Structures are given as C-alpha cells and as structure tokens.
Amino acid sequence: MSARIIGWDNFKGFLICLVVFGHFLEIFIGTTGLIRNIWMLIYCMHMPAFAFVSGYFFKNKPKFYLKYGLIYIVFQIFYIWYAGAYSDEKWPYEMTWHNFFLRPCHHLWYIFSLLVWGTVAAVCRKITLPVLLLSVAVAIAVPYSHILSIWLKSIYFLPYFMLGLYLRRINFNLQDFLTRYHRLINGAFIGGALLMLLLFDLQKFHYQWLLGICQYTGFYTPTDQIFLIALATAGTLSAAQLIYARPRKFLTWCGRYTLYIYLLHMMLILPFRS
Helix, strand or coil, X not given: CCHHHHHHHHHHHHHHHHHHHHHHHHHHCCCXXXXXXXXXXXXXXXXXXXXXXXXXXXXXXXXXXXXXHHHHHHHHHHXXXXXXXXXXXXXXXXCCHHHHHHCCCHHHHHHHHHHHHHHHHHHHCCCCHHHXXXXXXXXXXXXXXXXXXXXXXXXXXXXXXXXXXXXXXCCCCHHHHHHHHHHHHHHHHHHHHHHHHHHHHCCCCCHHHHHCCCCCCCCCCHHHHHHHHHHHHHHHHHHHHHHHCCCCHHHHHHXXXXXXXXXXXXXXXXXXXX
16 A cells, blocks of 8 residues: 555544544533533544545545445434434434435434535536635535525535545645645644634634534624634644654554444444433
8 A cells, every 4th residue: 555545544544533532522512611622623623624535535436426325325224213222312303305315313414415515526527726716605605594504514514625626636736735834734723723712712602613504693704604614724734744644553544444433433422422
C-alpha cells in the first residue's frame, strides 16, 4: 500500500475516532462545561473533514449510488428497530415511505447526505471554482428557508464535499500547501476555536449550531454561519496534515475500516443515551 493511501487512512482513522468519542461525550454533555467544550471542539471540524475526504475520493459511478443506497435502507431498518428495542431515543416518526427515506435514524444522516452530494456533483458534472463558491453561498443562504433538517444538514456540509472534489480535479498539491502554510492554518483554527468557546461563555453562541440544522433567528445570523464555515475549513486543513505525518498503526487500521466503524458504533452508544 502506498504511503499516500496510508496517510489518508491515518486521516480517516483520526476522524472516525473523533466521531465515536464525540457521540460518547453526548451522553454526558449536560454534566460539565469541560465535556461540552471538548464536544464543541470535535464537532466544529470532524464532519466537515469527513465530507472533504468523501469528496476527494468520490467517483460518479452507479456502484456508488447502489452501495450507499443499499447501506442506507438496510441500516435505516436496523436502527429504527434497534433504537426502539434498546434505547430511549426511539425513532419519533410515523412509519411512512416519506419519513423512512427522508428522516435518517441518528448517524445515518451522513449516508443520506453522501447520496445527495453525489447527485449534486453528477448534475454539476465539472466542479469548477464558481461551482464551489456557489455551494458555499447556498450553505449560507439555506437557513433562511424552512426545509427539513436533513436537507439543512446536507446542504450545510456540501461545500466541504465540493472542496475535496475540486482539489482532486485540479490536482492541487495539498502537501506543499499544508507544509507552506501550516502555521497560518493551525493558528487560524486554534484562534477560531478559542473565539467560539469565548462566545459560548458570553452566551453569544449555541453549541447546537455545530450540527448544521439551525435556521436563522435574531440570535443565529449569516455571520455566525460564515464564521463556522471558515472555522471548519481551517480545522479540516489542520487535521489533514496527518496525511503526510508518520503512519500510526492504530489510526491506519481505523481508517481502513471507517465505514464499518461508523455504521456499527452506535450499537454501543444508543443504549446509554436518553
């Protein structure tokens, strides 16, 4: 296996560890400020980074839609049953075809979003800089609407998927960019994360904004959305430096089996959540 692929596995392994740890912390998020702050630091970048990786390796082939379509259907059925049987967080909707397909159970929103992002990329055909900027503009504008939260979430994370697609299409030298600007990128992420925590302490920020499902109010504005997009982009690029770092066996292993870990880890988390 090439060093480049191992590096991407390191990156994905790091991210899936954050996903599992973040879901575990949700059990205790209301107990202490420290746990809530750690959760916020994880959620301000881990799923944008995952969307970026998914976009970078996306291939518009029927196999992609068949694979993730089947995964979504099978695990939607399974987790609706499992949550009802072993968790207090039961699927709260009437069982209709509309709800089944458009209201993913728990973490399956990401599988649903992969299908949405892939479809958008297929419609756009060629991902250019204007298309990428348009996806950012749509992500900023969509909280004005009153659409289902799953669409809000999918559109909110769309720019990161498109960024990965765009950088892959133009053969962008990511290693050279990260090496040259790593101090600026890391500084921007650390500074932005500290500002986020400060604003939360000043009651000018709500941690649920990080979920990508909030609509604009007098409290949550487009300026906040732009700040979160910039923070997540810096966090994604900061974490991406793992691609070119020394291989870590545990992270490499997790990265190879990311999809399996993502699909199955909620079996351990759900029984403890209420």
